[in-house]
Amino acid sequence: MERFVDVAPGARLWVEDRGAPDAPALLLVMGAQASGLGWPDELVESLAERHHVIRYDHRDTGRSTWSFDEQPYPLTALAWDSVRVLDALGVERAHLVGMSLGGMLVQLAVADRPERVLSATLIGTGALSSVPYERPAGTRIPAEELPGASPALLEMWSRPVEDRGPEAELERRVEHWRALGGDAIPFDASYAREQERRTIAHTGHHHAGTAHARADTSGMDRTEALARTEVPTLVVSAPAEPVYPPPHAHHIAQAVRGARLVEITGMGHALPREVHAPLAAAILEHTGRADRTERTDQAR
Template sequence: MLTTTERFVPSGPLTLWTERAGDPARPAVLLIAGAAAQGISWPDPLVARLVGSGVQVIRFDHRDTGRSSTVDFDLHPYAMADLATDCLAVLDGLGLDSAHLTGASMGGMLAQWLAVHAPARVRSLTLISTSPMGHDPRPSLARVSAGQSSDPDDLPPAAPAFLAHLTRRLPPGVESDVALFRVFNGPVRPFDEPAARAMLELARSRATDPAAAAQHHRAAPVFAPDRLAPLSSITAPTTVVHGDQDPVFPLGHGQALAATIPGARLHVVPGMGHTYYSPGLPEEIADLIRR
């Protein structure tokens, strides 16, 4: 049984839920979830595997998710930089000068931002299922949705199965969430629906306002100046982990990211999609993080 300690930490006027697993004297791994995702979206077996390898692991809820503060976005809009600053507030609140950062999807972009703008706080980077932080996938998605070809200078657009799912507009709820995760999983590896469903039901039950998480997609212009900083300035040791079946950010995104960060290593996971709810996959990802 994994022993954890929960704490709320301040980030300006907000409070953020955090969970620490493992010995606080061990090196820290901060897990940064993707857009609209709670900290508990990182599977428990992944956390347990990391703790068993000799590190402490920190999960947290972004603002507007889970048990963290919600924001009136119309009155107090926020940017990706603010979400990244929340990550620093988590480290500060837990008394950590620095940590090994692991970010998935949007969380990977936040980790890149921190490595560029707060390098002293970043001991290493593991960037999973993500894209270079200055890239805006929305033009490609819009063109493909309209039946137009993608600009050859763009990174690969999202897979047709994911785009088709977006047009279904299922009513909010656990069934809609499970359907999305099934698409995220991709067609090759088996989908661990019971594990995903249990997590998604828990996420719904513990959210202060389940609808607030959608505000992440409103967060700031993608091409804000702080997101256009060159990734070539990153000095933290970096591993890029990407599935060859990712329907949101196809493999070309991970390849471009690894090519841009000096010394970055790319590890392609056969059959992996955009999430980690497949039997054995959480442990496999944990081993790649620890390595």
């Protein structure tokens, strides 16, 4: 079912939910400048076999309000948007799954609104923590010295995005996904192209958004709250990740109290068909474990 949700004055979000409404809710939170359609239908359907799955378009993406130039907001506001989506659907608590910037927004929810979070799954993201990373040998690396995005991506991001028409924009996005996917899984350009055609049709235009790259990033550190959280957290390790390369996932697992780590073979900073089954299995194992714990606690 599709609907629109008002999350702030002048800000309305497109929201879609699938699966049984009485099943445990699972909210999918996408990355910067990415529509909710960035979560592939095949993956959503797999998760909806056991969950009431909710995905949505951030502000300035997809069919949601594009108003950053008139009403700028900090990135932290996007985390509050996710909670307001739950409010609008009458969901008291949900499993949260976040990718890239979405993983940071989920960390903000874990830190600031833990009573709304049944479990958290973090994919392709960095820790909102200043805790140093401890290598297996015992030496430490300051959080700010962990490796950044690949040179190829940095070069791509440095180029100005010019409007050369819908087909040129489509091909630019396909090449971006080629770089994001890493070098372990063969890139399927036709699949990426079809996904982006659907996103452009869903949005109603081909213009590239830049709001999230321009939004205020201050006030996002949650070192202390993440170190003491009781929210069950799964961190997905992607060995071919080019945006938050190893050991970022291991750093998150150290920074978030009680976090578990699972590796998805060949995965980069994308969701090609090859990772749908193992990723869905990992998420469902994690949410199932959290749901069993929740039921046990309620029975006491």
